[in-house]
Amino acid sequence: MLTPSAIGTAIAAHRIRERRRWHAIFLFLLIALVSFVLDVATGPSMLSPAAVVSSIFRIGDSDAMTDAIVMSLRLPMALMALVVGAALGAGGAQMQTLLNNPMASPYTLGMAAAAGFGAALSLYFGGFGLEPMISVPLGAFIFSMLAAAFLFALSAMRRVSGETIILGGIALLFLFQSLLSLLQFLSSPELAQQILFWLFGSLTKTTWPTLAITAGVTFVSCLILLGYSWKLAALRMGEARAASLGVNVSRLRIEVLAVVAIMTATATSFVGVIGFIGLVAPHIARMVVGEDQRFYLPMSLLAGAVMLSAASVLSKSIVPGALFPVGIITAIVGVPFLLWLIFARKRSL
Amino acid sequence: MIHLDSVEIRRGGQVIVSDLSAHLQPGHVHAILGPNGTGKTTLLRALFGELPISSGRIRLGDLVMAERPPSHWRDHFSYMSQDNNADVALTVLEVVVLGRLGKLQLHIDDEILTLALEKLQETGILHLADRYIASLSGGQRQMALFAQVLMREPKAMLLDEPCSALDMKHQMSLLELLVQETRRNNWTSVVVLHDLNLAAQYADRLLVLGGGRCQAFGAPADVLTPELVSKTYGVPVEILHDSAGHPVIQPVRPRTISFHREAS
Numbered sequence: 001m002l003t004p005s006a007i008g009t010a011i012a013a014h015r016i017r018e019r020r021r022w023h024a025i026f027l028f029l030l031i032a033l034v035s036f037v038l039d040v041a042t043g044p045s046m047l048s049p050a051a052v053v054s055s056i057f058r059i060g061d062s063d064a065m066t067d068a069i070v071m072s073l074r075l076p077m078a079l080m081a082l083v084v085g086a087a088l089g090a091g092g093a094q095m096q097t098l099l100n101n102p103m104a105s106p107y108t109l110g111m112a113a114a115a116g117f118g119a120a121l122s123l124y125f126g127g128f129g130l131e132p133m134i135s136v137p138l139g140a141f142i143f144s145m146l147a148a149a150f151l152f153a154l155s156a157m158r159r160v161s162g163e164t165i166i167l168g169g170i171a172l173l174f175l176f177q178s179l180l181s182l183l184q185f186l187s188s189p190e191l192a193q194q195i196l197f198w199l200f201g202s203l204t205k206t207t208w209p210t211l212a213i214t215a216g217v218t219f220v221s222c223l224i225l226l227g228y229s230w231k232l233a234a235l236r237m238g239e240a241r242a243a244s245l246g247v248n249v250s251r252l253r254i255e256v257l258a259v260v261a262i263m264t265a266t267a268t269s270f271v272g273v274i275g276f277i278g279l280v281a282p283h284i285a286r287m288v289v290g291e292d293q294r295f296y297l298p299m300s301l302l303a304g305a306v307m308l309s310a311a312s313v314l315s316k317s318i319v320p321g322a323l324f325p326v327g328i329i330t331a332i333v334g335v336p337f338l339l340w341l342i343f344a345r346k347r348s349l
Numbered sequence: 350m351i352h353l354d355s356v357e358i359r360r361g362g363q364v365i366v367s368d369l370s371a372h373l374q375p376g377h378v379h380a381i382l383g384p385n386g387t388g389k390t391t392l393l394r395a396l397f398g399e400l401p402i403s404s405g406r407i408r409l410g411d412l413v414m415a416e417r418p419p420s421h422w423r424d425h426f427s428y429m430s431q432d433n434n435a436d437v438a439l440t441v442l443e444v445v446v447l448g449r450l451g452k453l454q455l456h457i458d459d460e461i462l463t464l465a466l467e468k469l470q471e472t473g474i475l476h477l478a479d480r481y482i483a484s485l486s487g488g489q490r491q492m493a494l495f496a497q498v499l500m501r502e503p504k505a506m507l508l509d510e511p512c513s514a515l516d517m518k519h520q521m522s523l524l525e526l527l528v529q530e531t532r533r534n535n536w537t538s539v540v541v542l543h544d545l546n547l548a549a550q551y552a553d554r555l556l557v558l559g560g561g562r563c564q565a566f567g568a569p570a571d572v573l574t575p576e577l578v579s580k581t582y583g584v585p586v587e588i589l590h591d592s593a594g595h596p597v598i599q600p601v602r603p604r605t606i607s608f609h610r611e612a613s
Contacts, residue, residue, distance in 0.1 A: 238432065244426075245448065245497075246424060
C-alpha cells in the first residue's frame with residue numbers, strides 16, 4: 001500500500017540534504033575568498049585586507065605602489081593558488097572515483113614525478129633551443145601525459161582492475177623518481193639547484209598568461225567532468241554494477257582519465273610538484289557532502305583551492321619576509337592531516 | 350521472451366555450460382537451480398551479455414546474440430549480481446535513483462524521486478532512504494540494490510542469488526514482489542536460487558543445471574523428483590508436500606552407525 005505522505009516526507013528530507021550541501025559549498029566558497037584576500041595581503045610588505053579589496057576593485061583612492069604590488073605580483077599568484085588547488089582537488093577526486101581507491105591522486109599515480117622528470121630533462125638539455133619559460137612546462141606536460149598514456153593503455157586492457165592501475169602508477173612513480181635522481185647526479189651543481197627548485201612546487205613562476213591557460217583548461221575540464229556526474233557515481237558502486245546500469249566502463253575510464261590527465265598536467269607544468277592536495281581534498285569533500293558527484297566534484301575543487309591558498313598564506317608568514325616553496329608546506333601539513341582523516345573515517349564506520 | 354538455442358559457454362578453455370536450450374516466457378519467474386560451480390552465474394552473465402557464448406545463440410524478441418551481444422542488448426536487462434558490497438558515501442535514495450541512470454539530469458526532479466521512493470516503500474525500506482548505503486546491514490543493502498534494479502524498465506530481470514543475505518521474512522517479501530512485478534510488467538525473470546523450497550513456492554519454471562547441462566526444465570512439481578534432486582546434488586532427499594501442494598525438499602541424513610566416545 002502506498003502512503004503518499006511518507007513519500008512526501010522523504011522527498012522533503014532529500015531536499016533538505018541537498019540544501020545543506022549547497023550551504024557547505026557556499027561556506028567553502030567564502031573561506032576560499034577570505035584566504036584569497038589574505039594571500040594577496042601577505043608578503044614582504046604587508047597590506048591590509050581593505051587595501052587589497054580596494055585595489056582589486058579600484059574603489060576609493062589607492063596609491064600606485066599598492067596597485068603595482070597587487071596587480072603585477074600578488075594577484076596572479078593568489079589566483080594561481082586557487083586554480084591549481086582546484087585542478088588538483090578535482091583531478092584527485094575523479095582519479096579516486098575512477099580507480100575506486102582512496103589512495104589515487106596525480107601524485108601517487110606517478111604523473112607528478114613524470115612531470116618533474118620532464119622538467120628536469122628540459123633543463124638538462126638547455127630547453128632544446130626554446131625559451132625556458134616555454135620549454136620547462138612543455139617538458140613537464142609531455143612527460144606527465146606519457147605517464148597518463150601508460151595508465152590509459154592499462155585501463156584499456158580487458159580484465160584490468162582499478163587496483164592494477166594503481167600498482168602500475170606506483171611503478172611509474174618509482175621509475176621517474178629514480179630517473180630524476182640520475183639526472184640530478186649527472187648535472188652540474190647549479191643545474192641540480194635549478195632542478196631542485198622546480199621540484200619544490202612554487203607559485204612564484206606564475207604570470208598572467210600561464211594563469212589564463214591553467215584557469216581555462218581547469219574550467220573546461222571541470223565542466224566536462226560535471227557532465228559525467230551520474231556515470232561516475234554509478235562507477236563508485238563497483239565496475240560490474242555500473243556496467244549493469246548501462247555504463248560503458250572502459251570507455252568512461254579512458255575519457256575521464258584523459259580529461260583529468262590534461263587538467264592536472266597543465267597545473268603541474270606551471271607550478272611544479274605539489275603533493276597531497278589531490279589526495280586529501282577529495283577526502284574532505286567525501287566527509288562533508290558525500291559522493292553524490294553533483295556536490296562531490298565542486299566540493300573537492302573548492303577544498304583543493306582553499307588548501308593551496310591557505311598553504312600559500314602560510315608559506316609567506318612562517319618567517320616574515322621569506323617565502324617557502326608552497327609544495328613543501330602542503331606536504332608537511334598534508335601528512336598529519338591525511339592520517340587524521342584516515343583514522344577519523346575508521347572511527348565513523 | 351528469451352530463447353536459448355544449444356548455447357555453449359566456455360571460460361578459460363573450459364566448457365562451463367553446454368548444449369542448453371530453453372524458452373523463457375514473459376510474465377514468468379524462472380529459477381535456475383543447481384549445485385555450486387555448475388555454471389548458474391556464468392549463464393546469467395552470458396544472458397546479460399557480459400560473457401561471450403562460444404556456440405549456439407540467444408534471442409531476446411527480435412534481438413539475436415551469437416558470440417557477441419548486439420549494441421543496446423543490455424538496455425533491455427536489469428541485472429543484480431551476487432556482490433552486494435557498496436562502500437560508498439551515497440544515500441539509499443541516491444543509490445536507487447541511479448537505477449534510472451540514462452534519464453538523470455543534474456537536477457533530480459520530484460517525479461524520479463517519487464518513483465525511487467515508491468520502490469523503497471515496496472521493498473519495505475523507505476525509512477532507510479536518507480541513510481548512507483555503506484552503513485546498512487548486508488540484508489538491508491541487498492534490499493536497496495533490489496530496489497535499484499526495479500527502477501530500470503527492463504524486458505528481462507536477471508537476479509543472482511538476491512536472497513543470500515536476507516532473513517526468512519525478507520526473502521519472502523522480495524520474491525513476492527518479484528512475482529507481482531513480473532506479472533504486472535510482463536518481465537521475463539530469471540533468478541538464481543539456492544533454496545529449493547523457496548524456488549518451488551515462487552518460481553513458475555525451474556531450470557536445473559548439473560555439470561553444465563540442463564538436467565530438467567519445467568514446472569516445480571514436475572521437476573522436483575527425488576531421483577532428479579538426489580542425482581543432481583548427490584544427496585538422498587525426500588519430497589514432501591506443504592498444505593498448498595508445493596513440493597518441500599527434505600535432505601535425508603545418511604543412517605550410519607555413530608560412535609559416541611565417552612568423555613575421558
